Amino acid sequence: MSLVGTGVIFGCVWAVYWLWKVGSREPGLPPGPPTKPLIGNTLDFPTRAIYKRFTEWANTYGDIISLKIGFSSVIILSSPEMVRELLDKRSVTTANRPPVHFVDLITDDHSVGFIDYGVRYKNMRRALLAILNREACVEHLPIQQAEASQLMYDLLKQPEAYFTHVERFSVSSIFSIIFGVRCPRHESPLVQTFFKLEEEWEDLLAPGHQPPVDMLPFLRYIPERWAPWKASCESRMQREAHNGSFIEHLLQEREKYGLTRKEVAYLGSGLIQGGSTTTTAFLRTLMCCLATHGEVQARAHDEIDRIIGPGRIPTIEDVQHLPYLQAIIKEVHRFCPSVPYAVPHYSTAEETIGGYTIPKNSTIFMNIYGIYHSEIAYTQPSEFMPERFIQTEFGTVAGADDSSRRNDLHFGAGRRICPGMLLGNNATTLAALNLIWGFDFRVAKDAQTAREMHVDPNTFTESFIISCAKFPADIRPRSEIHSSLIRAQYSSSRAFFHHFEQELSPEDKAFVETW
Numbered sequence: 420m421s422l423v424g425t426g427v428i429f430g431c432v433w434a435v436y437w438l439w440k441v442g443s444r445e446p447g448l449p450p451g452p453p454t455k456p457l458i459g460n461t462l463d464f465p466t467r468a469i470y471k472r473f474t475e476w477a478n479t480y481g482d483i484i485s486l487k488i489g490f491s492s493v494i495i496l497s498s499p500e501m502v503r504e505l506l507d508k509r510s511v512t513t514a515n516r517p518p519v520h521f522v523d524l525i526t527d528d529h530s531v532g533f534i535d536y537g538v539r540y541k542n543m544r545r546a547l548l549a550i551l552n553r554e555a556c557v558e559h560l561p562i563q564q565a566e567a568s569q570l571m572y573d574l575l576k577q578p579e580a581y582f583t584h585v586e587r588f589s590v591s592s593i594f595s596i597i598f599g600v601r602c603p604r605h606e607s608p609l610v611q612t613f614f615k616l617e618e619e620w621e622d623l624l625a626p627g628h629q630p631p632v633d634m635l636p637f638l639r640y641i642p643e644r645w646a647p648w649k650a651s652c653e654s655r656m657q658r659e660a661h662n663g664s665f666i667e668h669l670l671q672e673r674e675k676y677g678l679t680r681k682e683v684a685y686l687g688s689g690l691i692q693g694g695s696t697t698t699t700a701f702l703r704t705l706m707c708c709l710a711t712h713g714e715v716q717a718r719a720h721d722e723i724d725r726i727i728g729p730g731r732i733p734t735i736e737d738v739q740h741l742p743y744l745q746a747i748i749k750e751v752h753r754f755c756p757s758v759p760y761a762v763p764h765y766s767t768a769e770e771t772i773g774g775y776t777i778p779k780n781s782t783i784f785m786n787i788y789g790i791y792h793s794e795i796a797y798t799q800p801s802e803f804m805p806e807r808f809i810q811t812e813f814g815t816v817a818g819a820d821d822s823s824r825r826n827d828l829h830f831g832a833g834r835r836i837c838p839g840m841l842l843g844n845n846a847t848t849l850a851a852l853n854l855i856w857g858f859d860f861r862v863a864k865d866a867q868t869a870r871e872m873h874v875d876p877n878t879f880t881e882s883f884i885i886s887c888a889k890f891p892a893d894i895r896p897r898s899e900i901h902s903s904l905i906r907a908q909y910s911s912s913r914a915f916f917h918h919f920e921q922e923l924s925p926e927d928k929a930f931v932e933t934w
């Protein structure tokens with residue numbers, strides 16, 4: 420055989436071998452579901468309820484698993500130890516975000532939640548912490564308290580619209596804090612525009628819902644007619660989806676923070692996005708869990724009645740005296756963590772952990788849902804049982820190794836941990852406290868059988884942010900004394916709200932006059 424012929428055969432064998440290797444798990448990677456040549460685990464990647472599949476895989480393959488998506492490695496961490504080792508301790512090399520090209524297209528690479536961990540990110544983070552640090556969050560409390568008073572008032576007047584009242588509460592609180600404009604009703608143009616965009620955005624964010632442009636980078640070069648998602652991203656850019664409004668403090672100080680005007684505007688929208696859907700999800704889950712767990716609600720009412728009573732609206736200072744309420748809040752985060760697999764991190768250097776090699780450029784998911792639903796760490800993890808947090812600090816079984824556990828794992832890890840943690844905690848705690856103080860949550864009765872309808876609190880929504888699904892609710896004030904206090908409190912909040920109502924639409928202005 421000629422030299423050329425030998426070369427061709429050798430080349431073919433090598434090409435077949437190389438193609439066969441693409442998609443297979445390299446030695447040293449953590450275990451995971453079997454791969455297929457070329458595509459690896461691409462077809463295994465779920466399109467809905469991703470956190471459930473991650474958790475099934477964790478039960479089969481362990482606390483750290485890997486997937487192969489084309490050439491890339493995906494790592495899924497399902498224990499506090501693994502999170503601590505890889506995301507907390509080695510946060511310098513695991514603080515990046517995976518390339519998500521459609522996000523770059525939509526935001527012109529300005530989204531604080533998705534930009535690379537570099538100088539621009541650090542400037543943004545420094546600016547964020549200036550308005551989200553402990554002292555600043557204390558200053559935001561009057562807004563949150565006033566908005567919580569409208570939340571109670573809304574529920575009093577229109578209990579059947581509970582699902583949207585909590586959304587209004589969350590958006591209005593955060594808009595007031597960030598942009599100085601509030602949203603007095605769910606139909607406010609600001610709320611409607613925001614949620615329309617947010618819905619589309621979240622749909623795009625759920626892995627599997629988007630085309631695999633990021634996992635298989637060559638797809639970026641597919642001609643336009645075969646890639647309608649690219650066109651839709653570009654149309655978002657043209658629509659100027661983010662309103663470009665300003666954050667007064669940041670605009671004044673932007674040179675100190677090294678930010679451009681555009682970065683300030685995007686920071687504002689990043690905060691609204693990060694803060695509103697998560698708080699809404701928490702409150703929806705809380706209401707469903709209270710309605711379906713009468714004994715939990717009765718115990719919480721009993722505690723609140725003993726410590727506060729019906730004669731005054733509670734404030735955040737009361738929470739330290741309410742251990743059962745604190746346990747309920749922790750259990751809501753555990754039972755249905757709003758961001759079940761966090762926002763993926765991305766490694767910028769090879770790391771070794773538990774004897775495995777994590778290659779540079781790996782996408783790393785923190786399986787928060789899986790960690791909080793471990794059969795080993797928790798008794799009956801799928802049950803809503805706040806008592807577990809009375810029995811042990813982390814709600815885990817007696818004798819569990821909690822040395823790596825934190826009660827704020829649902830806020831993420833490492834250098835990308837949620838910067839809005841304190842503000843978010845204040846919003847959820849204040850709202851939970853006020854709602855439980857003032858109302859009785861039940862599942863509505865069937866008109867024909869007069870029996871409570873069946874509601875399974877384990878039925879969660881399935882997007883990037885999750886909560887208990889909407890349920891037929893019967894929400895009533897606990898007494899006439901509670902009702903009149905709620906009305907009085909809302910009335911006295913009106914003067915405070917006025918500062919944030921200067922730029923309302925005529926329809927919103929008319930609404931606040933009559934509501």
Ligand code: HEM
Nearest residue numbers: 531532693694697758761762829830831832835837839843
């Ligand atoms: C119950 C409330 C909240 C929960 C459960 C929550 C959860 C999370 C999680 C899991 C992450 C990803 C962290 C990681 O990558 O490791 C995150 C990121 C983020 N959150 Fe929150 N969050 C909440 C409230 C808020 C609030 C109130 C704000 C703003 C005011 C906010 C702003 C952000 C931002 C900007 C990021 C991106 C950070 C980055 O990429 O560096 N969040 N959040």
